[in-house]
Amino acid sequence: MSSWLDYTINGLIVGNVYALVAVGLALIFGVSRLINFAQGSIYLVGAYIGWVAVVQLHTPLPLTIIVVAVAAAIVGLIIERFGLRPLQNSVRIAPLLATIGISFVLDQLVMLTFSPNPRALPSQLPDVRFQVGGGTIGPLDLLIAGVGLTSALLLFVFLRYSKLGWAVRAASQDRDAAMQMGVDVNRVNQAVFGIAAALGGVSGLLVGMYYNQIDTAMSLQATLKGVVAEVVGGAGNVPGAVIGSLLLGLVESYGVAVFGTSYRNLFAFLLLVIVLVLRPNGLFASARQAPPEPLTGTFIAPSRPVRIPRWALLIAAGVFAILPFFPVSFYVLQTLINAWLLGMLALSLTLVAGTVGQVSLGHAALLAIGAYTSALLSLNFSVPVGLAIIGGGLMSAALGTALISPSFRLRGHYVSIATLAIGEIVSLVILNWESVTRGPIGISGIPPLSLFGYDLISPSSIYWFSFAVMVVLALLQGRLLGSHLGRSFRAIRDDDIAARAYGLSLNRYKSLAFIFGGFAAGVSGGIAAHLYSYINHETFNTQQSILALTVVILGGLGNVVGAILGAVALVGLPEVFRIAAEYRILIYGIVLLLLVRFRPQGLLGTM
Secondary structure (H helix, E strand, O other), X not given: OHHHHHHHHHHHHHHHHHHHHHHHHHHHXXXXXXXXXXXXXXXXXXXXXXXXXXXXXXXXXXXXXXXXXXXXXXXXXXXXXXXXXXXXXXXXXXXHHHHHHHHHHHHHHHHHHHOOOOEOOOOOOOOOOEEEOOEEEOXXXXXXXXXXXXXXXXXXXXXXXXXXXXXXXHHHHOHHHHHHOOOOHHHHHHHHHHHHHHHHHHHHHHHHHHHOOEOOOHHHHHHHHHHHHHHHHOOOOHHHHHHHHHHHXXXXXXXXXXXXXXXXXXXXXXXXXXXXXXXXXXOOOOOOOOOOOOOOHHHOXXXXXXXXXXXXXXXXXXXXXXXXXXXXXHHHXXXXXXXXXXXXXXXXXXXXXXXXXXXXXXXXXXXXXXXXXXXXXXXXXXXXXXXXXXXXXXXXXXHHHXXXXXXXXXXXXXXXXXXXXXXXXXXXXXXHOHHHHOHHHOEEOOOOOEEOOEEOOOHHHHHHHHHXXXXXXXXXXXXXXXXXXHHHHHHHHHOHHXXXXXXXXXXXXXHHHHHHHXXXXXXXXXXXXXXXXXXXXXXXXXXXXXXXXXXXHXXXXXXXXXXXXXXXXXXXXXXXXXXXXXXXXXXXXXXXXXXXHHOOOOOOXXX
């Protein structure tokens, strides 16, 4: 009984920390209709500023909290002013992508400044525990609860009784009407981003003290947990975000009590998917709330695609095909092999995101399904590698589509959030299903690539194999987009209501797109597994999903040639400047920001 009380207290304490992140996200969504994926990075910045204050400057705890809150608020103001305000009149997907790029930049700046090694963040409170019933509670638990309650109270007073708070509430209810009534929406945005960032920064400090450790990889999980709590409570609903956070904390804590620590995150994302399927607007959203608008479709960046002559494409394909005959280094061939593998993933994503309008942030899960299927077929059932890779593609198409199908009824940001959650669920299932996937140990000794009984060991043979597979997939996708099916995909993207009125079954066509896209991604994952000879649950992570999305935007949403060009550019350019290898992710983030700001239609334009 006492242990259950301990788990309950732990769940409420952790829920309080989630609430600080989720309330900030809810405030921003309420005013800007934006899921701020940079909130976790501000949480990371807050944790490291707290470490500097505590360990280097030895500041007392109250001053540490104030320093972290002020510094994080300044970061939030900078993000709003220079990262997001210039995009106010852009397409709706632009600010969302910009926050992803900003998170890349902030995370990498922190890592380059402090190194990726974990650092101890000691609590400045006495290390004692008080008996409460059958459980215990410590001073830091009380501090976290106190900060959470105090923040909620101050926020309530601010929104309820201050003029700026009234302006925030007015802008959250109807931004255009608020502007017509004379509300300075830019000032409101500044206030909201400052408050949200301060809460996020303090949350990072408290979590660092709670676990006595911080590291540069903690931002993604903070963003994911904050988004889960916010969406469960109802996007833009501040009280709902608090209750959703406490519910999330309790679900995680009880899940850990029953199944173990490795299941903590799995329960969080399962809760999110269940809420999205049963009540997409969240548990506490108003029943009269308007449905979210799509991120792409009629809101996609207007552009005239760049038409590349067929002869130019043939020459380019010929040059790449005969490249191994020339005295090029192994490193160049290896770089291009990686580009072809990423190109297959980009072909998959540009079909579902650019052509059908389903912006997926969990596409690496399809890679993982294909990779594990191909590896297990070849290792456990002695299936020839060529057939195993095709089996991986088919499994990725079938299982990936089945997993993502509940998100077909969603619109707007919720599609991206659902795919992100499903991607995390796939990774966590791989981690915990040890009897099949070998859990955290991963699968080693995967047979090398082979075709018709001949091992593909030399760099040239691997290069030709991966290049040929990518070209075949690109030709098939090009024919698909030129068919009646492709036109139906674009009709759904451009206006799903009109497409439904013309008799198109949205779920059926979205399923077909994910089946084709899942096959391409699964084949890419299968080839990668046999190329690497070892995979585990972290081989195909969220960062790869974001990288694939960056490639697709760089090339032009829905553009087949653009997806390949984007893959070559984003894989090749950082390799050209190898001296800047440690800045690779930073370069990706800056490229994404520049694209969103200056050329959202990509290099070759949207199709």
